[in-house]
Every structure is written in structure tokens, then in C-alpha cells.
Amino acid sequence: MADQAVSPCPWHLPVWDALTAGSRHAHAFLFAGLPGVGKRLFAEAFAAHLLCLQPQSGRACGQCRSCHLRQAGSHPDRLVVEPEEQGKAIRIDAIRQLGDFMGQTAQQGGRKVIILHPAEAMNLNAANALLKSLEEPTSDTYLLLVSDQPSRLLPTIRSRCRVQPLVTPGHAEAMAWLQHSLPDLDAEQHGALLLMAGGAPLRAIALHEMDAASLRQQVVEGVKALLKNQQSASQLAERWPNLPLELLADWFCDWTLDLLRLKTGAMEAPVNTDMDKVLPYMARHLQLPALLNWQSWLLQHRGMLLGKANLNRVLFIETLLIQWKQLLERR
Numbered sequence: 013m014a015d016q017a018v019s020p021c022p023w024h025l026p027v028w029d030a031l032t033a034g035s036r037h038a039h040a041f042l043f044a045g046l047p048g049v050g051k052r053l054f055a056e057a058f059a060a061h062l063l064c065l066q067p068q069s070g071r072a073c074g075q076c077r078s079c080h081l082r083q084a085g086s087h088p089d090r091l092v093v094e095p096e097e098q099g100k101a102i103r104i105d106a107i108r109q110l111g112d113f114m115g116q117t118a119q120q121g122g123r124k125v126i127i128l129h130p131a132e133a134m135n136l137n138a139a140n141a142l143l144k145s146l147e148e149p150t151s152d153t154y155l156l157l158v159s160d161q162p163s164r165l166l167p168t169i170r171s172r173c174r175v176q177p178l179v180t181p182g183h184a185e186a187m188a189w190l191q192h193s194l195p196d197l198d199a200e201q202h203g204a205l206l207l208m209a210g211g212a213p214l215r216a217i218a219l220h221e222m223d224a225a226s227l228r229q230q231v232v233e234g235v236k237a238l239l240k241n242q243q244s245a246s247q248l249a250e251r252w253p254n255l256p257l258e259l260l261a262d263w264f265c266d267w268t269l270d271l272l273r274l275k276t277g278a279m280e281a282p283v284n285t286d287m288d289k290v291l292p293y294m295a296r297h298l299q300l301p302a303l304l305n306w307q308s309w310l311l312q313h314r315g316m317l318l319g320k321a322n323l324n325r326v327l328f329i330e331t332l333l334i335q336w337k338q339l340l341e342r343r
């Protein structure tokens with residue numbers, strides 16, 4: 013019996029089978045794909061496979077000494093490198109530790125595996141230090157980088173890894189998987205979560221766990237009140253103390269894309285049905301150049317958020333809302 017706890021997502025099985033069929037592997041992998049498609053799970057499963065002393069049909073056996081140590085979270089030849097706090101940078105100290113780990117002999121006499129996640133969180137010093145380790149690979153050590161944004165990595169790091177894209181499943185497969193994973197929700201809720209998650213099923217689960225649907229509902233109501241002059245931008249900015257800014261930026265990006273499609277006639281109704289009255293109204297009344305200016309501001313700030321920039325929270329929300337409202341005023 014293989015260890016089911018470390019299985020890749022079903023939509024990654026073709027890649028998995030191809031990867032595990034051979035016995036010789038690259039020493040550095042870069043698993044890349046959208047947030048929430050199952051890259052981390054894939055890397056964990058692959059690490060388990062590499063460490064297992066007797067893999068069965070391409071999976072970690074779950075029975076051997078090495079698998080037992082891994083299950084107990086105390087495998088001495090497995091290292092996970094990640095930010096000390098979520099959303100923070102991976103610093104050079106962590107990469108120095110990684111270098112020391114690479115230099116040691118495997119304590120269990122087999123392979124050593126390092127999972128580095130998310131790779132784009134390395135600051136420049138850390139990235140340069142990693143580059144040194146990549147240039148001097150040790151024969152029994154495997155480095156698994158995981159990244160949502162591989163384009164943010166140094167090209168010299170990317171080029172030293174085997175880049176393995178991990179795809180987003182098709183809509184039907186994702187919906188079926190969500191139905192199985194969140195049986196208490198109905199298909200409409202699954203669809204709304206999946207839409208918010210850009211089609212990535214594990215991201216949809218994470219959004220569900222942070223109650224993103226009701227946060228989004230609050231923002232939708234707030235935006236409507238803003239446009240009707242019932243609430244000011246500064247009032248709303250104070251009202252959302254727990255709203256993750258990345259989510260807010262993502263939603264406005266989604267709505268902006270709908271505005272562009274509506275404005276250019278590419279579509280008659282918005283994809284985002286929670287704004288199905290507001291967006292067509294706005295599209296009729298705004299000017300395309302103003303919309304394009306707004307979109308470039310929004311994308312720039314979303315990039316800053318993804319780059320872990322420290323934005324002043326209230327000021328960011330207020331500026332965003334003021335500009336959104338001004339779309340209707342700039343004739």
C-alpha cells in the first residue's frame with residue numbers, strides 16, 4: 013500500500029508518472045504554476061518518493077524506516093526552507109543553512125531532499141547564495157523549488173533547474189474535486205470559489221477557509237454604497253481591517269477585466285455575476301483611456317503587494333476606491 017497522504021493531485025498524475033518512471037533525476041527542480049494548483053503537494057509527494065527506501069508503483073511506501081521518519085516529521089535528510097512568517101522574505105541565513113545541509117552526509121544513508129517554498133520569496137542575497145549551491149550540486153541531494161511566480165526568480169536560477177510546469181485542471185475536473193472536498197457546499201458555491209481562485213482548486217479551498225465569499229460580499233456592498241454616495245472611500249477603508257489586500261486587488265482586477273470586455277464589446281454580460289448590474293453601468297459611462305490608466309495603476313500595485321511591499325493599508329484601500337469611483341467622473 014502506497015502512502016496516500018503524500019499523493020499529488022489527480023490532475024498532475026500524468027506528469028507524476030512520467031517523472032517517477034525513471035530512476036535518474038535532475039538535482040534541481042522548479043515546480044511552477046498558478047497559486048493553489050497543488051504544487052506544494054506535488055513537491056512533498058516527490059520528496060517522499062525520493063526519500064522512500066522501497067517506493068511502490070512510483071509512490072512512497074509509507075512503511076519503511078525512511079517513510080516513518082518523514083511521517084513523524086523528523087526525517088534528518090529532509091529540509092524545508094520557507095519564510096519565517098508567511099508573506100515575508102526568505103533570508104540569506106536560511107540559504108546558508110541549506111548550504112550546510114547539502115554539505116552533510118545523508119544520515120539515513122540514502123538521499124537528501126530540500127523543498128524551498130515559495131522560491132520567489134528569496135531576497136537577492138538569498139538568491140545569490142542559492143546560486144552558489146546550485147553550481148556545486150552534491151550527488152545525493154535534490155533541491156525542489158516551488159513557485160507561483162517563476163518569472164520573479166533570477167534567470168540564472170531558473171536555467172539551473174529542470175522547470176516542471178504544473179497545470180491547472182479543467183473546469184469540470186476542478187468542480188468534481190471541489191464537490192468531493194467541500195461536500196457541504198452546493199455547486200453554485202463551488203463555482204463562485206473556483207472563479208475567485210482563478211480555477212485553482214486548492215486555492216478555492218483556502219479561500220473558503222478564510223471565508224472569502226463573505227468578505228467579498230462586504231466589498232461588493234461597499235462598492236455599491238460608494239457609487240451611490242452612501243459611503244465614502246475613507247469610511248470603507250476603515251471598515252475592512254481584516255481584508256487581505258491581495259484579495260482586494262485580485263477582485264478589482266477581475267472586475268476591471270470585465271469592464272474592459274464590456275467596454276470593447278467582447279462580451280455582453282460580466283463573468284463576475286456578483287457585480288452584474290454595477291459593471292455594465294460603469295462600462296457604459298466610463299471612457300476607455302481612463303479605464304486603461306486605472307488598470308495600469310491597479311496592476312502596478314498588485315505587483316507591489318505580491319512583491320511583499322509594505323503598503324499603508326488604509327491609504328491603499330482609500331486610493332483604490334477613490335480612483336474606482338473617479339472612473340465614472342472622468343469624462
Ligand SMILES: [Zn+2]
Pocket residue numbers: 063064065066067072073074075076077078079
Ligand atoms: Zn518508504
